[in-house]
Every structure is written in structure tokens, then in C-alpha cells.
Amino acid sequence: MLAFIARRLLQSILVMLTVGFIAFSLFNFVGDPVALMLPPEATQADRDEVRKSLGLDKPFYTQFAVFVQNALQGNFGISLRLGRPVSQLLAERLPATLELVGVATLLALLVGIPVGIYTALKRDHWSSQVLLTGSLIGVSLPNFLIGIFLIIIFAVWLGVLPSFGRGDTTQLGFWSTGFLTVSGLKAVVLPAVTLGFYPVTLIMRLVRSEMLEVLRTDYIKFARARGLSNQAVHFGHALKNTLVPVITITGLQLGGLIAFAIITETVFQWPGMGLLFIQAVQFADIPVMAAYLCLIGFIFVTINLIVDTLYYVVDPRLRMETSSAGGH
Amino acid sequence: MNKNIAGPQNGAIRLCAPFLTRTIISALAMMVITFWVGICCAKPLRYATQDEPQTLDPHSANLAVTNRLLGNVYEGLVGRDKDFKMVPWLALSWSQPDAKTWRFKLRPGVKFHDGSPFTADDVVFSIERALSANSQMKASIQGVASGKKIDDLTVDVVMKEPNPVLLNHMFFFRIMSKSWAIKNNALLPQNYKDKEDTFASRNTNGTGPFMVTVRQPDVKTELVQNPNWWNKASPEKGNITAVTLLPVKNNATRLAALLSGEVDFVNDPPSQDIARLRAAPNITMILGAESRVQFLAFDLTRDELLYSNVKGKNPFKDVRVRQAIAHAIDAETIKLKVMRGLARPTGTIITPVDQGYSKDADIRLPYNVARAKALLKEAGYPSGFEVTLDCGAAQPPADICQAIAPMLARIDIKVTPNIVPTANYFQKIQKFDTSFYLLSWSTPTTDALYTLQSLLRSYSGDSSGNGDSNYGRYSSAQMDQLIDKIRIENDLKKRDEFIREALMLANDQLPILPIHQQLWPWAMRKGSTAILPPNNVPYFFRFNLK
Numbered sequence: 001m002l003a004f005i006a007r008r009l010l011q012s013i014l015v016m017l018t019v020g021f022i023a024f025s026l027f028n029f030v031g032d033p034v035a036l037m038l039p040p041e042a043t044q045a046d047r048d049e050v051r052k053s054l055g056l057d058k059p060f061y062t063q064f065a066v067f068v069q070n071a072l073q074g075n076f077g078i079s080l081r082l083g084r085p086v087s088q089l090l091a092e093r094l095p096a097t098l099e100l101v102g103v104a105t106l107l108a109l110l111v112g113i114p115v116g117i118y119t120a121l122k123r124d125h126w127s128s129q130v131l132l133t134g135s136l137i138g139v140s141l142p143n144f145l146i147g148i149f150l151i152i153i154f155a156v157w158l159g160v161l162p163s164f165g166r167g168d169t170t171q172l173g174f175w176s177t178g179f180l181t182v183s184g185l186k187a188v189v190l191p192a193v194t195l196g197f198y199p200v201t202l203i204m205r206l207v208r209s210e211m212l213e214v215l216r217t218d219y220i221k222f223a224r225a226r227g228l229s230n231q232a233v234h235f236g237h238a239l240k241n242t243l244v245p246v247i248t249i250t251g252l253q254l255g256g257l258i259a260f261a262i263i264t265e266t267v268f269q270w271p272g273m274g275l276l277f278i279q280a281v282q283f284a285d286i287p288v289m290a291a292y293l294c295l296i297g298f299i300f301v302t303i304n305l306i307v308d309t310l311y312y313v314v315d316p317r318l319r320m321e322t323s324s325a326g327g328h
Numbered sequence: 329m330n331k332n333i334a335g336p337q338n339g340a341i342r343l344c345a346p347f348l349t350r351t352i353i354s355a356l357a358m359m360v361i362t363f364w365v366g367i368c369c370a371k372p373l374r375y376a377t378q379d380e381p382q383t384l385d386p387h388s389a390n391l392a393v394t395n396r397l398l399g400n401v402y403e404g405l406v407g408r409d410k411d412f413k414m415v416p417w418l419a420l421s422w423s424q425p426d427a428k429t430w431r432f433k434l435r436p437g438v439k440f441h442d443g444s445p446f447t448a449d450d451v452v453f454s455i456e457r458a459l460s461a462n463s464q465m466k467a468s469i470q471g472v473a474s475g476k477k478i479d480d481l482t483v484d485v486v487m488k489e490p491n492p493v494l495l496n497h498m499f500f501f502r503i504m505s506k507s508w509a510i511k512n513n514a515l516l517p518q519n520y521k522d523k524e525d526t527f528a529s530r531n532t533n534g535t536g537p538f539m540v541t542v543r544q545p546d547v548k549t550e551l552v553q554n555p556n557w558w559n560k561a562s563p564e565k566g567n568i569t570a571v572t573l574l575p576v577k578n579n580a581t582r583l584a585a586l587l588s589g590e591v592d593f594v595n596d597p598p599s600q601d602i603a604r605l606r607a608a609p610n611i612t613m614i615l616g617a618e619s620r621v622q623f624l625a626f627d628l629t630r631d632e633l634l635y636s637n638v639k640g641k642n643p644f645k646d647v648r649v650r651q652a653i654a655h656a657i658d659a660e661t662i663k664l665k666v667m668r669g670l671a672r673p674t675g676t677i678i679t680p681v682d683q684g685y686s687k688d689a690d691i692r693l694p695y696n697v698a699r700a701k702a703l704l705k706e707a708g709y710p711s712g713f714e715v716t717l718d719c720g721a722a723q724p725p726a727d728i729c730q731a732i733a734p735m736l737a738r739i740d741i742k743v744t745p746n747i748v749p750t751a752n753y754f755q756k757i758q759k760f761d762t763s764f765y766l767l768s769w770s771t772p773t774t775d776a777l778y779t780l781q782s783l784l785r786s787y788s789g790d791s792s793g794n795g796d797s798n799y800g801r802y803s804s805a806q807m808d809q810l811i812d813k814i815r816i817e818n819d820l821k822k823r824d825e826f827i828r829e830a831l832m833l834a835n836d837q838l839p840i841l842p843i844h845q846q847l848w849p850w851a852m853r854k855g856s857t858a859i860l861p862p863n864n865v866p867y868f869f870r871f872n873l874k
Contacts, residue, residue, distance in 0.1 A: 033751065046464065164576050164590070182794070282751070
């Protein structure tokens with residue numbers, strides 16, 4: 001078990017270094033931050049001065065070595081755009097993104113699972129057909145378009161929900177939450193629905209197909225033969241076995257949602273990490289981009305690690321293999 | 329707004345009616361009316377904008393976004409009135425006792441936001457700060473060597489070289505409190521070298537009509553009215569009591585926020601939505617001429633263009649080719665179709681608010697395809713040639729480039745527009761890696777010299793600033809001589825004449841080809857008034873919100 005985790009950790013570190021290296025080499029193509037830090041009317045002398053002071057005049061590998069060295073100490077440098085430490089900026093934005101992703105995930109589970117069960121049980125009912133066709137919209141429409149539709153309907157026409165921002169936030173230690181004010185709760189609705197649209201449909205379709213699969217298995221037939229009620233068969237026996245892949249997918253989706261909240265955050269001006277990243281890209285703010293990509297890489301690696309470990313715990317066959325291998 | 333107020337008011341009265349006598353109702357109604365009148369005449373402004381300032385340090389970055397905010401917080405010795413005329417501001421008067429000295433009499437009784445008095449010490453300190461190595465605002469006191477305190481309310485500005493248009497420059501020289509800077513260790517402008525943020529990049533202490541109370545980068549910045557502002561009795565003053573600046577990057581979202589009434593003011597509505605905004609029942613559009621000119625420029629130095637099919641020679645070196653291109657560009661159509669009317673076609677690189685502008689230099693070569701074709705034929709390109717036109721990906725330059733390509737195709741010059749993200753664009757043209765490019769230029773000093781020196785003086789590559797943005801490397805001894813004369817001439821009249829000569833010379837030789845001056849739209853809640861000055865800074869104290 002320990003050897004397994006240690007091996008995985010080692011692989012994770014390699015993945016992180018690779019992410020950092022690829023990210024860093026891409027930055028050579030995003031453009032010159034100095035051109036954006038200074039007005040076009042600035043003099044060449046000004047530009048050289050700034051470039052030198054930022055260390056941008058040094059060769060690529062030197063910049064990368066300095067970056068890794070500092071990153072290991074948790075120091076990601078200073079944002080070229082905002083002039084503040086990157087680690088501080090990311091720490092400020094993290095709560096906003098996590099709250100948004102949390103609400104979206106909750107929404108996905110609370111809507112996706114019941115609707116999935118419903119469409120599986122009432123397979124041929126017209127309402128299931130409507131729901132399934134409707135879910136195609138969630139799969140096929142791009143995120144930003146859904147966001148803009150929602151803004152037009154709920155902010156411009158009906159005027160009931162705000163079109164952008166996070167409302168008023170309350171500071172709980174280092175964590176700023178929008179859940180304690182009315183405006184904060186109102187503000188999270190549209191972005192969370194936008195972000196949750198895809199996972200809702202994904203989970204719904206997954207639950208449905210798993211449920212249909214499980215309902216055909218022998219032990220369900222056997223349970224029915226025993227004369228158990230429909231309710232006991234569906235929710236006691238079938239649903240439990242359906243949820244295993246759902247948990248896995250939700251876990252992996254969580255990482256995806258954090259990483260791809262970028263678009264939703266841009267549309268709704270949600271002050272999370274994704275928005276910070278997009279603005280950094282436009283400004284060629286290399287320290288922020290590098291730190292963000294490393295952080296996202298880290299989140300993915302961690303989630304994968306946890307999922308792998310969970311498999312190890314859940315699936316007895318994996319354990320058997322290692323212990324028998326050890327026995328030989 | 330009326331409707332919003334009336335709704336809850338009626339509801340409240342209806343609810344309370346069974347419990348209240350007639351007199352109480354009318355008293356209540358009176359109170360509500362008084363309250364309503366109070367709201368109508370003093371209002372907070374919610375302001376959404378695409379980009380927000382990176383720093384609040386008044387001497388650190390010379391960027392439009394920073395200037396838009398700080399113009400409300402910090403003030404200079406000279407100011408501009410609502411017609412953009414130069415007026416005394418923190419200085420009451422000025423004189424020039426000798427060629428090397430400007431003497432400013434300061435306004436008495438002015439206080440900084442923290443309550444400390446404004447004196448000559450603050451001016452001397454701010455000059456030092458703006459001249460220090462990290463400052464990007466050196467141009468705001470061009471030619472100044474130092475400041476010297478004469479008494480509490482008199483300052484001498486000592487020049488190291490004469491600058492007859494010092495006042496134009498000084499309009500954006502902002503005064504910071506010395507005692508505050510000492511107390512908060514903000515003696516020097518923010519420096520990226522130190523890799524740390526400074527107090528003055530997050531906090532402010534000016535003398536202006538608004539004070540920064542909340543600063544959350546990328547989320548919001550809040551300003552409130554300065555109750556002790558020296559100029560609060562100004563007839564130009566409007567009804568804004570507080571300003572909330574909300575950066576909203578996405579164009580559609582920003583517009584939705586304005587249409588839904590969540591914000592009152594957007595200073596950068598996307599150009600494709602102008603028509604829609606004009607038709608919207610709850611929006612007023614405010615137009616102003618920004619002192620920014622879009623122009624084309626040519627590689628005038630290489631013997632063979634980098635991006636063209638003409639080998640062995642550079643067609644742009646022939647002035648007839650440049651004239652042909654000028655004749656082939658229909659600035660009126662660009663104005664109507666690309667800019668949706670929001671442009672003023674121009675024949676010169678500076679705008680009417682700039683010192684040295686003259687009408688007879690502001691003449692375009694007329695749109696005339698036949699003449700253009702004849703000129704090309706004369707120059708030896710009867711069947712035209714191919715060339716790549718570089719443009720930044722921002723709007724409107726990208727659209728302008730795409731409009732220019734078919735115009736030049738009519739005279740058989742096949743232009744391939746190469747639209748590059750802004751960050752890469754400047755990097756590319758700063759390396760002279762271009763044959764033909766579109767750039768926009770504004771004159772921050774509101775004086776022709778800076779523009780002439782940067783765009784038309786021969787490229788020097790040193791710290792003199794000569795030709796710094798002359799990416800086509802145009803070089804003319806005659807032009808260089810004129811610009812050098814402008815630099816040292818202390819007599820404004822003679823100087824204006826030299827500027828006129830230089831602009832006329834530029835029109836003859838066409839090293840750059842001005843297209844138009846941009847008109848800039850602001851969108852506000854219906855019935856509101858505001859003044860859009862040529863520097864495109866919203867001075868909130870001149871706003872009246874309905």
C-alpha cells in the first residue's frame with residue numbers, strides 16, 4: 001500500500017515538473033509583457049529598464065531554473081499586471097472558485113441523480129424523452145452561450161438576478177464567502193447553473209444508463225422474484241450499485257470544473273482563479289499563468305491520486321495482486 | 329429610477345393605511361418625497377469598465393486606465409475646465425521670472441484627504457518623486473531639473489532645458505502629500521524590481537474631489553466624495569456622491585449590466601453594440617473626440633521588404649507609392665462602416681487640442697482611385713504588388729485593417745492583413761519586424777513635440793527618445809532639423825510655426841498616413857449628463873446622474 005502511494009507520488013512530481021516546463025516554454029509565445037506594462041508612447045530606454053528589472057532579459061533556462069527554485073519555496077513571484085505577490089492573489093481567488101464549483105457540483109448531483117433515475121424507470125414515458133432531448137442542449141451548447149442566455153433572461157428581461165460579480169462577501173479568516181449575504185447568494189445562482197449545466201446532463205445520462213444496465217442483472221431479477229417492492233428493488237439494490245461510477249466521474253469532474261470554470265468566470269466576471277488566469281493571458285502576466293497552471297496541475301494530480309487510492313481500497317482484486325506478488 | 333422609487337413607496341402606504349390616520353399618511357408621504365428629492369440630487373455612480381488600474385501610484389504607470397481613476401483622486405498645479413481649456417488648479421497663477429524658471433503661486437487652504445495641508449513642500453517632493461528612476465511620469469515634467477520652495481505657497485520650478493509648453497505637460501503631473509508618503513514609506517514610485525507592492529500602489533491621498541475607500545483589485549474599487557474639496561462650489565459640479573468601479577471584462581456582460589440597470593455608466597461600450605445602445609430606451613450616449621489618431625506606416629529603410637513579393641527593391645521608398653495608397657483609402661467609408669460614424673477623418677497626426685495643431689496641415693489626399701492607379705504606374709508598379717499589413721488584435725484596429733485590404737486591392741496592391749494579439753504585436757513592430765503596419769497614437773503631453781520626436785525623428789536607439797516609435801525608420805535630415813528647432817525654441821509663436829512646417833513636410837513625404845481621429849462613446853443611464861474630454865478621463869465631479 002505504502003509502496004503504491006510512494007510510487008504514485010513520485011509520478012505526480014514528474015507530472016508537475018513537466019507541466020511547469022511545458023507551461024514555461026509556451027510563455028515564450030504569449031508576447032511581451034513589457035509592451036503592455038508601458039504605454040505605446042514609452043521610450044526604448046524605459047522598456048529596456050523594465051525588462052531588465054523583471055529578469056526578462058535572461059535566457060529561457062535561467063528563467064525556468066529561477067522559477068522552479070522559487071516555486072519550491074512557495075514563492076511564485078509578483079504579478080506583472082497587479083504588482084502583488086502571485087501566491088497572495090491565488091489565495092484570494094481560490095475561495096470564489098471553490099464556492100462556485102461546490103455549488104455547481106451540488107446542483108449536478110441533486111438534479112442529475114434524481115432525473116437520471118426517473119428517466120431510467122420511466123423509460124418510455126414522454127416526459128423522459130423530453131428530459132433526454134433537453135439534456136442534449138446541456139451537452140452540445142457551449143458554456144458561454146448558456147451564460148449569456150441566462151443573463152439576458154434573468155438579468156436584463158426579468159431583472160431578478162445580477163448579471164455579474166459575486167455580490168457582498170463576508171471574510172471568515174482567510175476565506176471570503178458569498179454564502180452569508182443575500183446579494184452573494186443571488187449572485188452565485190446564474191454562474192453555478194451555467195457551470196453545472198454540463199455535469200447535470202452528464203450525471204443524468206450516466207445514472208440512467210447504469211441504472212438500465214443494473215436493472216437487467218440477475219440479482220435484480222432475483223430480488224423481484226423474492227417479491228420485494230419496486231421501491232426496495234430500485235433504491236435499495238439497484239441505485240447503490242449505480243452510484244460507484246457516478247462517484248468516480250464526479251471526482252474527476254470536480255477537477256475539470258475547477259480548471260474550466262475559466263469561461264463561466266469570464267462571462268460573469270466571477271472573481272475566481274479562472275478570471276485571474278484569463279486576464280493574465282491577455283496581459284502576458286507570466287508569473288500568474290505559471291502559478292495557475294502548476295496549481296491546476298497539482299489539483300488534478302491530487303484528485304487522481306485520491307481516486308487511485310480509493311480504487312485500491314474499494315477493489316479487492318488490486319490488493320490481492322500485490323499481496324500475492326509479495327508472497328511469491 | 330422614478331418607477332423603482334414609486335413601487336415600494338406605494339406598497340408601504342397601502343400596507344400601513346389601515347393603521348394610520350390621514351395626517352400621518354400625509355406626513356409620511358412628505359417624508360418620502362423629501363427622501364426622494366434627497367436621492368435625486370446626490371447619487372452614487374456604479375461604473376463598469378473593461379480594464380482597471382494596475383496600480384494607484386500616481387507616478388508609477390502612465391496608462392490610460394490608471395489615469396482614468398487617478399484623475400479623480402489626485403490633482404495637478406494646472407487643470408482643464410469642461411472645454412479642456414487650461415485653467416489654474418492647485419496653483420493660482422504662474423510666471424516666468426527668467427527663461428530657466430517657472431514660479432507657481434499655490435492655492436491656499438487646500439487639504440489632502442488625510443487632512444494635512446497642501447504646501448510648497450508637497451510640490452517639491454512630488455517633482456522629486458516624478459523624476460526618480462522608477463517613475464514613468466517623467467514626461468509630465470519634461471525639462472524640469474528640480475523644485476525649489478520659496479515660501480509655503482510659492483514654488484520655483486527650475487528647468488534644465490527650456491520647455492515652453494511645460495503647462496501642457498504638467499496637466500498630468502499629480503501632487504502627492506509629502507508627510508503621508510514619509511509616514512507610509514512611499515517615498516519612491518512602485519518598483520517592479522523590489523518584487524513587493526508598496527503602500528501607495530494600494531492607497532491614495534490626493535487633494536481631488538474623490539477619495540478611494542475600498543480597493544479590491546479585479547473586484548471593485550470604491551470612491552467617495554471628498555467633503556473638504558477646495559473646489560466643491562464649482563459651477564461645473566454635478567451630483568455624484570460616490571463611485572463604485574466594477575471591472576467587467578466580458579463585453580456582453582458589461583452591456584447586460586448597463587441595460588438591466590445594475591450599473592449606471594460604461595466608458596467602453598463595444599463598437600458593434602453602439603446602434604443597439606442608441607435605440608435602447610433607458611440609455612444615453614455621450615460622444616467625445618479622443619486625442620488618438622489611427623495611422624498607417626511603412627518600412628522605409630530596408631532595400632527589400634520582409635513581407636512582399638517585390639524582390640530587390642522596396643516599393644514604399646517611392647513617395648508616389650505612398651501617395652497612391654493615400655489616394656486609395658476611403659476614410660469616409662471607414663468612418664461610416666467600420667467606426668459606425670465614430671471617427672473624424674484626419675490628415676495629420678496631432679489633434680485640435682494639441683499645441684501646434686494647424687488646420688492647413690490637417691488635409692488628406694482626396695479619395696481618388698484613378699489618380700492612385702496613375703501614381704502606381706508612374707512608380708513602376710502598373711500591376712501592383714503584394715504586401716502584409718500588421719495590426720493589433722484589439723478593436724477597432726483589426727476591423728480597420730480588414731477594410732483597408734479591399735480598398736488597396738482596387739489599385740492592385742494585394743494586402744494580407746496579419747492580425748496579431750496585442751502583446752505580440754508591439755513586440756513584433758518594436759523589433760521592426762514589419763513592412764506595413766497600423767498603429768494608434770495619442771499625445772499624452774497635448775503638445776506636438778513628443779509625437780514628432782517619437783514618430784518622425786530619425787531612430788537613434790539611445791535614451792534621447794528620438795524615433796522611439798518610428799518603426800518604419802523614416803529618416804529625413806530636414807525633419808530632424810525642424811524637430812530639433814522645436815525642442816529648443818522658447819517663443820510659442822515661432823515654435824508653432826516650426827511645428828506647422830514639420831507637419832506639412834510629413835504630409836509631403838507621407839512617412840505615416842493618418843486615417844482618423846477616434847470619437848469615443850460613453851453609455852449612461854437615460855437623462856444623465858457628463859463631459860467626455862479629449863483625454864477620455866471621466867471626471868466624476870462633472871457628472872449628473874439621473
